[in-house]
Structures are given as C-alpha cells and as structure tokens.
Amino acid sequence: MSAARRLLIVGGMALALLGMIYGGWYAVFAEHQELDGIGRSLAASFSAAAGQNAAAAQSALEQYRKLKYDYDRHVDVHGHWIGLAMLLIVLGIGLDRVSFGEQVKMLLATALAVGSFLFPLGVLLETLDHGSVPRALAVAGSALVIVSLAGVTLGLLKSETGN
Secondary structure, three states, X not given: OOHHXXXXXXXXXXXXXXXXXXXXXHHHHOHHXXXXXXXXXXXXXXXXXXXXXXXXHHHHHHHHHHHHHHHHHHHHHHHHHHXXXXXXXXXXXXXXXXXXXXXXXXXXXXXXXXXXXXHHHHHHHOOOOOOHXXXXXXXXXXXXXXHHHHHHHHHHHHHHHOX
C-alpha cells in the first residue's frame, strides 16, 4: 500500500473517530443545555413581545441568535469531520486509479487530510472567537479540500483518457 493511500485511509479513520468522539461529547455534555437555552430565549422573546416590551423581546432574540449560531456550528463540525473522513477513506481506496506519480499523490493526500481537519476546526473555533482567524482557517481548510479534489479528479480523468 502506498504512503498516500495509507495516509488517506488511516487519516480518514482517525478523522471519523475524532468526529464521533466530538459528537458524543457534545450530545452528552453540551447539546441539551444549548437546546434548553434556545427554547428559553424563544419563549422569553414571545412573552416579551406579547407584553409589548420591545427591548426585552429584542434582547431575548439576540440571545437566541447567539445560541443558535453556536449550536449550528457544533453540529456542523461533527457532521463535516465524519463526512470528510468517509471521503478520505473512499479516495484512499481508489487512489491507485489516479494517474499521477507518488509524489503528486502524496501531496494531494496530505492536502486533503490537512484540509479535512482544518475546515471543521475553523468552524468550531468560530464559536469561541467571531473574528477573522477562525474564518480564515475554515476557508483555508475548505480551499485545500476543493483544490485537492480537483487534482484527484484531473488524475482520474487523465487515467481514463490514457494520457
């Protein structure tokens, strides 16, 4: 088995494990509290609106927005790590069909593995810091994945045409 293929398969399994561990931790220790807060903030906003207290309704809706933002990102991180892990494993299985040399395959595999880790990590860090660094990390990770997938696609097309 080539090093690039091993990196994709083992990296994919590690990423799937990370995604499952994170998802399990989140479900047990954080999700219910976050969902409870989302429900409370919505109820408070409706109650304040019914009482014609616009400031309290606005404040409760702002709390809802913050909690929902974090909730969506936590769920996305779990799903993206596992989904990208499955992609890495499938690409690892079919890497022999990519018509590039071992160095190019290793470069593509490394970029895929690193990007697949960094993209969801950047999204997760957005829950702690709404600044540009976590977003840049997520964008850089997703760009690595996209460019690498384009490279793998070109390698597959090259092997199909026999060039």
